[in-house]
Amino acid sequence: MESQDRGTRFFLKRLRETMALALKEESRLAKIVALISGHMVAEVCSIYLRRPGGEMELYATEGLNPKAVGRTVLAAGEGLIGAIARHAQPLILQDAQNHPAFSYRPETGEEIYKSFLGVPIIRMGHVLGVLSVQNRRRRAYSEDNVELMETAAMLMAELLAGRAFHSRAARAAPNEALHLKGASLARGLAMGEIVLHQPRIHIETLLAEDSDREHERLDAALYDLRAELDEMRSAPSLAEGGEERQILEAHRIFADDRSWQARLHEAIETGLSAEASVERVQENIRARFLHQSNPYLKERLHDLDDLANRLLRHLTGGGMKPESLPEEAILVARNMGPAELLDYDKDRLRGIALEEGSALAHATIVARSLGIPLIGRLPDLLTIAAAGSAAILDGDTGALYLNPDRHLRAAYREKRKIRARRLKAYRARARRASRTKDGAEIALLMNVGLLMDLPQLEETGAEGIGLVRTELQFMIHAAMPRLSAQVALYRQILAAAGENPVAFRTLDIGGDKILPYMRNLGIRRQRGENPALGWRAIRIALDKPVLLRYQLRALLQAAAGKALHILFPMIATVEEYHQARALLRKEETHAERHGLARPRSVSVGAMLEVPSLIWQLEALLPESDFLAIGTNDLLQFFFASDRGDPHVGERYDPLNRGFLAALRHIHRKAEAAGVPATVCGEMAANPLHALALIGIGFRKITLAPSAIGPVKEAIGLLDLRALQEEMPKIFDDPASSPREILEDFAKKHKIPTVS
Numbered sequence: 030m031e032s033q034d035r036g037t038r039f040f041l042k043r044l045r046e047t048m049a050l051a052l053k054e055e056s057r058l059a060k061i062v063a064l065i066s067g068h069m070v071a072e073v074c075s076i077y078l079r080r081p082g083g084e085m086e087l088y089a090t091e092g093l094n095p096k097a098v099g100r101t102v103l104a105a106g107e108g109l110i111g112a113i114a115r116h117a118q119p120l121i122l123q124d125a126q127n128h129p130a131f132s133y134r135p136e137t138g139e140e141i142y143k144s145f146l147g148v149p150i151i152r153m154g155h156v157l158g159v160l161s162v163q164n165r166r167r168r169a170y171s172e173d174n175v176e177l178m179e180t181a182a183m184l185m186a187e188l189l190a191g192r193a194f195h196s197r198a199a200r201a202a203p204n205e206a207l208h209l210k211g212a213s214l215a216r217g218l219a220m221g222e223i224v225l226h227q228p229r230i231h232i233e234t235l236l237a238e239d240s241d242r243e244h245e246r247l248d249a250a251l252y253d254l255r256a257e258l259d260e261m262r263s264a265p266s267l268a269e270g271g272e273e274r275q276i277l278e279a280h281r282i283f284a285d286d287r288s289w290q291a292r293l294h295e296a297i298e299t300g301l302s303a304e305a306s307v308e309r310v311q312e313n314i315r316a317r318f319l320h321q322s323n324p325y326l327k328e329r330l331h332d333l334d335d336l337a338n339r340l341l342r343h344l345t346g347g348g349m350k351p352e353s354l355p356e357e358a359i360l361v362a363r364n365m366g367p368a369e370l371l372d373y374d375k376d377r378l379r380g381i382a383l384e385e386g387s388a389l390a391h392a393t394i395v396a397r398s399l400g401i402p403l404i405g406r407l408p409d410l411l412t413i414a415a416a417g418s419a420a421i422l423d424g425d426t427g428a429l430y431l432n433p434d435r436h437l438r439a440a441y442r443e444k445r446k447i448r449a450r451r452l453k454a455y456r457a458r459a460r461r462a463s464r465t466k467d468g469a470e471i472a473l474l475m476n477v478g479l480l481m482d483l484p485q486l487e488e489t490g491a492e493g494i495g496l497v498r499t500e501l502q503f504m505i506h507a508a509m510p511r512l513s514a515q516v517a518l519y520r521q522i523l524a525a526a527g528e529n530p531v532a533f534r535t536l537d538i539g540g541d542k543i544l545p546y547m548r549n550l551g552i553r554r555q556r557g558e559n560p561a562l563g564w565r566a567i568r569i570a571l572d573k574p575v576l577l578r579y580q581l582r583a584l585l586q587a588a589a590g591k592a593l594h595i596l597f598p599m600i601a602t603v604e605e606y607h608q609a610r611a612l613l614r615k616e617e618t619h620a621e622r623h624g625l626a627r628p629r630s631v632s633v634g635a636m637l638e639v640p641s642l643i644w645q646l647e648a649l650l651p652e653s654d655f656l657a658i659g660t661n662d663l664l665q666f667f668f669a670s671d672r673g674d675p676h677v678g679e680r681y682d683p684l685n686r687g688f689l690a691a692l693r694h695i696h697r698k699a700e701a702a703g704v705p706a707t708v709c710g711e712m713a714a715n716p717l718h719a720l721a722l723i724g725i726g727f728r729k730i731t732l733a734p735s736a737i738g739p740v741k742e743a744i745g746l747l748d749l750r751a752l753q754e755e756m757p758k759i760f761d762d763p764a765s766s767p768r769e770i771l772e773d774f775a776k777k778h779k780i781p782t783v784s
Contacts, residue, residue: 037177038300040068041236044181048188057188058089065181066091069174071162073142076150077103077110078158078189085110085159087137092163094138101134108132109147114156119148119175123167144168148178151312152186160185180299183309184235206432209407211382213427214393216735217402218445219380220438221357223431225416226365232345237302247293247303250343255284257339261371280366283336304344311337335366354378359422361414365392375399380422382429384410397481404429455738459490463741465749471723473741474530474731476709480518483525485734490741493529495731496596496657496709497522499580500536512583519587532594532657532707532731533584534636535577535609537566562666566599571608581616589626594634596657601639603648610652636709638662643695650702657731658695660710664688683712684721684768690760696726707731716743717771717782723749724756739783746780 047060058076066074073092077085083105087098106115112130113120122128125145133140147161160182162170237243262277283289289310296306314333354377364385370392381396386405396403402424414420414431421430421441430437463473474495475486479502486494502518503510510518523531570577584593597609610633620627632654635642640663642649650656660683664670667688668681681688692708699706707729712718714736720743722730732740755774759767775782 038236038238040064040177041180041184041300044184045236048184055089059091061185062089062091065160065178066162069162069177071164073139073161073163075161075163076158076185077114077161079114079156083114085114088158090137094136097134097137101137103132103134108134109145110159110161113147113149113159113161117149117151117156119146119179121146121170121175123169125163139163141165144170146170146174146178148175148182150182150186150189151315152189157186157189176299179313180301180309183305183312186312187232187235206430206434206437207413209410209413209429209431211404211407211427211429212386213424214386214405215381215397215401215403215424217380217400217424218441218448219357219359219402219422219424220441220445221359221379221420221422222355223414223416223418223420224354224358224360225411225414226360226362226369232302232304232308232341234302235305236300237297237305240297240300243297243301243303243306244294246344247297247306250303250340251284251290253343254336254340255281257343258284277371280332280336283332289333304341307337307340307344332366334364335369338366338369359420361410363411370395375401380404380424382407382410382414382420382422384408452738455742456488458738458741458745459488461490461741461745463490463492463744465723465744465747467749469723469749470728471744472729473737473744474707474729475734475737476731477522480521482734483522486525486529489734489737491529491734491737494522494526494531495707495729497531497533498537499533500538503536503538512579512586515580515583516587519584523588523591530592530594532596532634532655534596534598534657535567535570535580537598538569567597567605567609568599570597571605571612574612577609578612578616581613582619585616585620585628585631586625588628588631590629592630592632593628594632594655596634596636598636598659599638599662600635600649601641603642603645603652606635606649606652637695638666640666640691643691646695646698646702650699650704653704656695656699656704656706658692658706658708658710660708660712663710664712667691682768683715683718684771686760686763686767689721689725689767692722692727693725693760700726705729714740715782716740716780717768717775719743720747720752720771720775720780720782721759721767723747724752724759739781743775743780743782746778748778751778 044061044064047064048057050057050060052060062074062076066072071092073090075090075093076088078088080086080102085103085105085107087093087101090098103111105111109120109122109125109128109130109132111132122145124143125131126133126140126143142163142165144164144167145161146163147159149156150158150160160178162178258277258281262281292310293303293306296309297303301309311334354374356377357379358373358377359380359382360373360378361382362384364383365381370381378401381392381401381403383403383405384407386393386403393403393405402422404422404424404427407429410429418432419438421428421433421437423429423441430441433441463471465471472492473490474493475482475489475491476496476498477483477494478498485491502515519533522533564572581595584595595613597606600606600609613631613633617627617631634653634655634657635649636657636659637643638659638661664681664683668685670681696706706727708722708727709731711733713722713730714732716739719730719732719740723744730740752774755770758765758770762770772782774780
């Protein structure tokens with residue numbers, strides 16, 4: 030075994046030396062494939078490199094027809110090579126030609142080879158190419174063979190990285206104006222200078238002779254990493270129980286993960302340095318996670334990236350803090366971990382633009398809490414954006430302008446001034462009642478997902494919290510929050526609201542809302558065409574009643590002496606509502622039996638998100654204290670339009686006559702039963718949509734904090750009687766568009782409808 034390790038180290042050393050030769054790229058790659066085929070005792074070794082469109086080109090080979098080099102090009106996903114590139118996973122076959130993905134190319138002459146081993150060449154989670162070996166006879170390639178090929182591929186990734194051949198878009202010229210469109214993840218406007226966030230540490234030494242020394246260095250760096258995270262968690266600037274602290278605590282748990290540490294040590298045994306081992310393990314994790322359909326796991330990848338980058342800095346002695354920012358900086362990155370974001374000077378950081386990113390990411394949560402606009406899903410951004418160039422980031426529309434001309438800069442400076450004036454005006458009106466010109470009061474309540482949202486209760490003048498999305502707190506924990514932690518959280522929310530009402534929605538998990546510890550709770554993620562239609566929300570809660578009872582117990586304890594409002598999500602049948610209320614009664618009995626302090630009153634309602642419930646209102650309403658209409662899901666189910674699908678997610682209009690008629694039916698039924706009905710969701714956050722809801726008769730609207738100011742402004746300019754005179758046209762005139770009717774009304778009455 031020791032001689033085998035020496036042989037492997039000698040081979041890797043020769044491979045590294047070959048890569049460093051001052052030769053043309055084609056000559057260097059030719060020598061590399063010859064060296065690998067000789068050491069692997071393989072008759073063929075080939076390198077396929079990825080073209081801009083995802084095609085795979087045969088770039089070098091030892092054993093196949095040399096005339097095929099540059100001629101053989103596989104379409105994206107085609108053949109065994111395409112399968113490896115698509116899944117970013119090794120492929121081992123003893124009879125390659127009988128594999129369903131095999132694609133025969135006669136010019137290569139590979140029809141005589143049976144055995145096949147291929148591994149992806151990966152850097153920063155992106156597949157640059159595929160390295161493969163083949164043999165004529167059937168051969169069972171060993172785990173050691175795979176390990177060696179993956180290590181060779183890692184060394185090759187360093188060689189290939191940065192080649193223009195792989196660039197999917199040319200870098201913007203210094204003065205070239207570009208307009209990129211992404212997804213708005215945190216609203217706001219920013220103007221400033223591009224700063225590239227480059228957490229990747231250049232590794233000088235990939236191979237090491239003394240593995241014992243590398244194990245010691247790794248252990249010391251892991252110790253320093255844990256100490257660093259402990260210091261960050263204890264910073265006085267982080268609020269006790271706040272999201273930033275909770276996120277860092279989740280990082281600390283990841284840093285203690287024994288399986289991660291074991292994989293790092295195993296990589297050292299292959300002859301790699303401690304730094305290269307961290308890079309190797311993280312590349313494997315990154316490639317695997319990027320192909321996960323589970324959104325939570327994909328987002329946790331960025332936390333692990335953050336940890337790996339910090340660990341590399343401890344190993345290399347690199348600085349732990351980013352360089353100082355210019356006065357107005359727009360940070361550009363592939364993605365970021367939240368701890369990395371917290372490293373930056375928040376007074377100079379004006380905006381963030383990411384190649385990836387999502388609404389579930391921890392960094393997005395932190396950016397929102399800091400009031401920093403953020404745009405995600407900007408492919409090839411790191412290739413396009415140049416450090417130091419000017420940029421405008423519009424977090425409201427998801428637009429990023431690189432090297433904007435003076436006219437665009439002037440327009441956005443004016444837009445920023447207007448926005449600042451509007452925000453100042455909204456704050457000045459925060460204490461005023463939300464009332465129409467003719468005296469009708471419209472209660473505006475706030476959506477809350479995290480503790481960081483609570484200060485906006487006072488800033489916006491919201492009249493309470495119409496919806497607490499309790500699942501978000503569960504999603505940012507690495508383990509199930511204890512009962513005491515849940516009680517403390519709910520008490521903070523109730524205390525912030527004072528005497529104003531607070532409606533807690535019980536856990537709405539499943540679908541795209543994944544808890545990292547769901548398996549520990551006996552909840553397995555269900556596969557299906559549309560997870561939103563599957564096992565989620567109240568369905569999970571009723572099938573796993575312990576989870577719901579645990580949360581209800583925490584809510585009852587937290588609301589001792591106060592009024593408690595509980596919402597059950599995604600109720601599709603009255604029977605589900607009965608079952609949920611029965612579990613609540615059990616918890617109330619438990620509290621009474623144990624002499625626990627109880628709420629002053631308990632009100633219970635259902636979230637109307639499933640159209641089937643519309644036709645059961647006569648049975649539901651007599652047993653309900655209030656009703657909340659969740660327009661996000663109701664719209665998606667009403668139109669069979671998956672809101673997560675970019676092709677149809679925004680295809681259907683909330684001001685569609687049929688949908689408005691359904692809302693009018695719900696309101697009439699609730700009003701007749703004497704049950705207050707509140708409208709929640711993104712629909713209510715649009716001033717024009719809010720006019721439609723008010724015209725229908727709704728007097729309570731729950732919306733995002735940022736939307737309260739614009740909607741309150743629209744209400745203050747509204748003549749309700751005039752609006753009610755227009756409403757018959759919306760429902761009775763099939764030749765007209767409800768949207769056009771409302772837009773004309775708003776224009777006539779000088780009501781701004783831009784949120």
